[in-house]
Amino acid sequence: MMVPVGLLGAVVVIGGIAVLVVVVARSARGSGQQAQSTETPLAILKRRYAQGEVSSEQFEAAKRQLSAGDDTKGG
Secondary structure, three states: OOOHHHHHOOOOOHHHHHHHHHHEEEEEEEEHHHHHHHHHHHHHHHHHOOOOOOOOHHHHHHHHHHHHHHHHHOO
């Protein structure tokens, strides 16, 4: 009687882990693709500045670099 209960428990645990891995993989893959396809470099910079990931000095320097990159592409 103990063996089937132990086996059933093991199957439930392994199944739970498998479901968790699939859910995490799908959510990570979906969010990464969406951010890459819709956000411009300037939008990413603005978002990171708003979240406090970059300082105002870093923001201004990066913004100048992005603007300079746009000037060289038009030529």
